[in-house]
Amino acid sequence: MNLPLFIARRYLLAKKSHNAINIISMISVCSVAVATVALVCVLSVFNGFHDLVASMFGHFDPDLKITAVEGKVFIPNTDAMRSVRALPQVEAATEVLQENVLLRYGGRQQIAVAKGVDSAFERTVDLGSVLIDGRYALNEGGTDYAIPGIGLASTLGVNASFTDPIEIYAPKREGRVSASQAATSFQIEYAYVSGVFCIDRPEYDANYLILPIDLVRNMLHYDAGEVSALELKLKPGARVGDLKQQIQQRLGQGFRIEDRFEQQEASFRMMQIEKWMTFLILAFILTIALFNVVSSLSMLIIEKEDDVQMLRSMGASQRLIRRIFLYEGCMIPLLGAVVGIAIGVALCLVQQTFGLIRLGETGAFVSDQYPVRVSPWDLLAIFVTVVAIGGLTSWYPVRSAARRWAVTMPKAAAASLLLFGLLATASCSGGGGQSADDSHRVSVTIEAQRYFAERIGGAHFTIHTVVPPGQSPETFDPTPQEMMAVARSRAYLRVGRIGFEQVWMPTIVEQNPHLQVFDLSQGIRWIDSDPSAHDQHAHGGGDPHIWNAPATARQMAENTLRAFCLLDTAHTAVYRAAHALLVAEIDSTDAALHAMLDTLTHRTFIIYHPALTYFAQAYHLKQLAIETDGKEPSAASMKKLIDEARAQHVRVVFVQREFDRKHAESVAREIGARVVVIDPLSAQWKDEMLKIGQALTK
Structure with missing residues (x-):
């Protein structure tokens, strides 16, 4: 059982003597829940608009677009290109030749983008679904047709089935443009309007003109087969990312492969920036709301002063008490986050199903209701943000209170009382004696000692380290579980003068008379601190890090061997053989270090x-x-x-x-x-x- 979490849960749910604490705690939960609901709904609406825009681009942009890294055109009939077309995930491929041209109709003229496409274009892009006038046709009976966007058609004043063609001007690739005879410097082609498309994207509706690719090639004097892009439509279920990598490997670095989002990178990137900027603003509001946690937690700490003193008298460390109130502070935003996410997801699902909130009734919008899509990654980001901010706001009052908590009894006395209770419990439940497994357990202070102890006695003893990795042996306070493990050990191998041992060894020895203690520093000459040097030490009597040199490590190994031989006389030969191997390893390490450092x-x-x-x-x-x-x-x-x-x-x-x-x-x-x-x-x-x-x- 996690004791701090258990106590913190009781504190949160139990009724306090001061009802104001309950009220402030509930206000904190509600404020976190409201802010979380806002985060879920806003991010989901941004996701909905993202999908809506992506679907609009889908009427004109292909699933994948292949262009040359250098130069405007390339030949799409190479073996590599044919292998790309033959991929099982590719449903159709369209050759495209695109260039800026000048359009004239009657007395009007407009610069536009002429996009020449082949007969597969209709299968690659779903343009037919966005035609608002006429029909889809690019060449019939030798006559060339054009399909402009609605904005371009309005500028030129054309519509489907007009009897006069559009004049298309493109600069000649050869020769110079003459200012005095400008008409002779342009290639002129003609195309009748067969239909008009509307995508509700100004960059397409006001600028693009769809033409047959052969007409564009003739107008621009490109060779047969040259294209500016190859557009691919993928079969349903195809994985775009994996297919992009596969095509890139086949074509090499001379070609650029772009998916639908990369073709409109600026638009989608702006939407992402707006989304996460809004997220940061709402997170700031959430931070302000979470300051209620500081109030409720501070009042709770004041109310529970007696409980704190009682826990300390029972031997609870300051770290354990801090964790109780820190968990209490984290539970408030955690509860608010869970409730807020649940409500936010429910509201989004209702909007997605019934469309209760609408954009307007005028029909001027692409969608008449707010689009929403709930993303699991957004929910995870919201949850982590709420819990992280809640943890940070809880840390300050706990840290401040920890400085004020008075110690009612010395640490050694408190530890003695705690160990007495634990040992009494252990003796009552375990029959008063050590088990067979406990008789083969040896405790050491730090992990570095375990290196020597396991190499020598690991075949017959279990080595238990008191100070866990990542903790400083100068400041570590053992948990009750650690002390129980020491109490059930047969022996304790101490370093000598390390900070943990100076504080806790008197208590350990007093409470465990059965425990055999061996000092691994015997025979080692201590290096005393030099008050005038930068390497001063606060350990008193000498630097305790005796294991950090091969010479002193050999002496520690010798003392460890002596301890195991005294503990288990039946296997001394095993321990001596293991010790010889360990000394050989220490010697080889020493030789390698001399070779590096001399x-x-x-x-x-x-x-x-x-x-x-x-x-x-x-x-x-x-x-x-x-x-x-x-x-x-x-x-x-x-x-x-x-x-x-x-x-x-x-x-x-x-x-x-x-x-x-x-x-x-x-x-x-x-x-x-x-x-x-x-x-x-x-x-x-x-x-x-x-x-x-x-x-x-x-």
Whole structure:
């Protein structure tokens, strides 16, 4: 059971002594729900308009359009092009030749785009469904016909079945244009109007004229077979993205393949920008609404002061208490988000089915009702945004309250009481003794110790690490589950002087008289902190990171062997053989590091937390630490460090994964070095040592 979540749920649902807290909490839920409904509806309407515009372009734009990257025209009768036409997903292919021309009819004239198409155009693009006058015909009985957009037809004053043809002027490709004899510089063709189309897109309706491709070729003096584009219609169910990649592979990089959205990239990109800008505006409104959470959570924290004191007296850590109220604060936006999304989706489905909200009754719109489409990705984005903003607004009052919570009993005493209760429970439920599995469990403080313990005793013992990966052993507070695991262990292998052990080992030893404790630092000469240097340590009595050098690692391995031989005398030969293999691996790592580091020119490096003191001494390197006495660096200390780093030509700044990188990155920028993230606490001891050495040599 997740204890903080269980308590937070009870706090949210239970009736408070001050009814105002319930009212503010419900107001918070309602405000989040309303903002979430608005987000769902607005984004769904944008999706609906996106689909509506895409369907309108579908009457004129093909599913895929192939054009040349260089030049205006290409030959579509190559083997590669024929293989594209023969693809099973391709239903039809149309050859297109397109150019700007001048149109004249009577006393009117207009610049237009002449789009020459072949006989397959009618099967490629559904133009027949948008003809508002006449019929679809481009060539009958040797007579050429044209189909203009409604805006172009209105400008020229033409309509279907007019007896006079449109005059089409195109500059001659050969020769020069003469200003004195302009008429001789143009090629003139004629075409009768067979129909008029209307797509309700000004860029098409007012500019395009559909013509037979042979007429356009003759007018522009292009060779037979030359086209400016090849337009493809795909069969239903074809996957456009996969087919694009397949066609690109066949044609190579000399051709551009565009889907329907890429052909109208500017229009669709603008719609996306408008959509997400609206999303940001509504998210800002949501943020303001979520400030109600700060009020309700602050009042709840004040009301539950007695509960907090009781939990602390039972041994609950400050982290656990913070999580209770943080979960409480997150539940409010979470509940509002779920309710808001449900209502928003329901409203969108009603609009999609019945079209209750209309654009107008004049018939001037393409659709008489607001189009909507609910996207699962939009719902996910909305949910994540609401929960994230809610979590951030909950963090501030919890953090402020944590500073005010008074400690009613020392941590060690609280831990003793908690361990006493846990051990009493364990003894009542487990018969008072260790199980067979518990008798083969050994606890260690950090993951780096597990590297040595598992290599030597892993065949007969289970190794349990108290401080989990990613946590600092200087500040880690163990959970009740961790303490139960230690209590059920047969032995504890301690590092020696690490911060966790200095705080918690007296309590662990006192509450677990059966536990055999072995100190792996025996025989190791401690390196004391130098108050005048940058690598000061706050551990008291010496740097505790003794595992970060092969020489001290060998001594730790020797002490680990001694511990397992005392714990299990029946398998000493197994442990000694495993120890010999481990020492050989340590020696090979040491040799590899000497080969990398002995010839270094610049032998100084920077590290955030001074964890490589023994490593630096072993290979005659100099360590400069950003952190001083376990505290954030001051401006003066940073300047001193940077000046010394420049003088020493430092080229690498190490930072441990459990620490913030901002100071390390700041120093690296100042001195022109690179930041390398390391994990000296890792259970992969050999790999981490070699990684550090390689970083210094690059």
